[in-house]
Amino acid sequence: MIKNEKSKLTKLGILIFVLIYGCAKKKEENIQIENKINKETMLYNDNNDKIKSILIKQVDSGSDEVYGSFQDYNKDDLDALVIVAQSILKSSGYKIVDNKNFNDIVKKVFGRIIDDHSINEYLKIETFAENKCDKSLQYYPYTTDAQYLYVVKGKFITNFYPLPTIIDYLKLFPDVSKFEKEDIIIEDKIENVKTKASQWKDDLQYLAQTREKNIQILINRNKYLFNDNKASLVWLKFNDQEFLESLVKVFGYVQDKDLLKWVLDRSLKEDKSKEEEFYKILVTKTCDNKYIFHKEVFDIMSQADAKNKENYLNFLIGRIDLPKIEGLNFSEDTRIKALYCYYATKIDRNYMFSFFPKLNDEKFEEEFKRNNYYNIPDFKKLFEDTKNGGIGLPM
Structure with missing residues (x-):
């Protein structure tokens, strides 16, 4: 009987502990969320007036791409966005790298050289190939039509x-709502x-989802590129x-083998022209x-x-003849084809005679x-x- 009473008391004690711990943990989580909101607001304090004035203009103009809501945006709008973005990155644990490393990464990834002596605070990068x-x-x-990236010199990149x-x-600025009470006709x-x-x-739920996605994109792009954060790449x-x-x-950024393999495999699985x-x-x-040939593709x-290597080789042999790149003169075209055959030949000895015979002329x-x-050295x-050693295909 005494044992049963002790057992009941023990179970009751554990239950009370769990309840107290759960309540304390929930309270701690609520405090953390509240602190995060307060911290975010505090980070804007020195620039509240500037941010608010830009926000009023943007809210008053609406959100309509078709009817000119964005036509009056200028550098002041980007300046305000950068203040907000920098505070978000700081609170997320993003570390700003030193100026030289930052410039080197921007050059390596985007092919852009930053002039530290230029008075411009930003570089604009076109993400569409035809305009890059x-x-x-x-x-x-x-x-939709202007998906530019902006490099904030020495700090980060952002849309x-x-x-x-x-x-x-x-x-954060509840009184701004009065500037969108009236419809824009x-x-x-x-x-x-x-x-x-x-x-x-008009759609605050969708706006909240968009906001969360934009914040995560901002954080993870910068943590991946400048902090080498693997979780962000995932x-x-x-x-x-x-x-x-x-x-x-x-x-043409091919130095990250993990990224390159992911893009390669993804591209060879897609329905569009592989x-x-x-x-x-x-x-x-x-x-x-100039045309840069990426031998790193063949390194991958x-x-x-064995299985993936065979899939790659089956693609090279079965789906394509020789690279067809627009705009090449004969010399450049031959160089690309030659390098393609050379590195493809080295993938697997069993396929050694599958490529150079196509250039037997x-x-x-x-x-x-x-x-x-x-x-x-060993090309010749x-x-x-x-x-x-194989059968060349018709030219």
């Missing part, structure tokens, strides 16, 4: 987000119709695929009209396990000689050993 060489500094927020898409403006005098332009208040793979693909396919996507990975055209293939051999076999021997 446009270096003109424009101040236009992130929209140009309208403030309501990165801060909870109704919580657009009058088309030609068609004689009136249209209501969209405003930030997050980006699931949530920001287009950005990661653009690093490799648009800017050949075209593969060429974007294999060769990058620079803004001074050579170091793969005097015009190619003469070009190889003129270029000293591209200064690759490998070419001569394998050029007659």
Whole structure:
């Protein structure tokens, strides 16, 4: 009987402890959330007036891409966004690297050289391949047609987000809501119709989701690129695929083997033209009209396990003939084809005779000689050993 009473008391004591611990933990979590909000607000304190004035303008203009809500944005809007973004990054544990490392990373990843003596605080980077060489500094927020990246010199990169898409403006500046009480009516005098332009208040649930996604993109892009954070790379793979693909396919960043393999495998599985996507990975055209061949692609293939290596080789042999890159003269075209055959030949000895026979023509051999076999020590021997070992395809 005494044992049963003791057992009941013990169980009751454990239950009380669990309840007290649970309540304390919940209280601690609530305090942490409250502190985070207060901390975020405090970080803006020195710039509250500036942020609020920009916010009022943006709220008053609405959120409509079609009807000109963003046409009056300028450097002041980006300055305000940078203040907010920097506080978010600081509170997330992002570490600003020293100036030299920051500049080196921007050059290595995006191919842009930062002039520390320039009075400009920002670099604008075009993320669409056809416009990537446009270096003109424009101040236009992130929209469907203007997905610019901005490099904040010595600090971080960011999209140009309208403030309501990165801060909870109704919580931090509740009185700003009065500037969107009235509808924004657009009058088309030609068609004689009136249209209501969209405003930030129209879908607050979607806006909250967009805000959270933008914050995570800001944090994880910068932690990955400048803090070498592997967890951030994993997050980006699931949530920001287009950005990661653009690093490799648009800017030619192939130094991160993990990223390169992910982009390569993803591209070879997609329904769109695998050949075209593969060429974007294999060769990058620079803004001074040079073509960089990425042998790193073949390093990934050579170091793969047996199954993946076979899949890569089946793709190279079965899906494509030789690289077809637009805009090349004969000399450049031959160099790309030659390097492709050379590195593909080295992936697996069982496939040694699958590539160079496609270049078994005097015009190619003469070009190889003129270029000293591209200064690759064993190129000549490998070419001569394998050029007659298979069946060349029609040119």
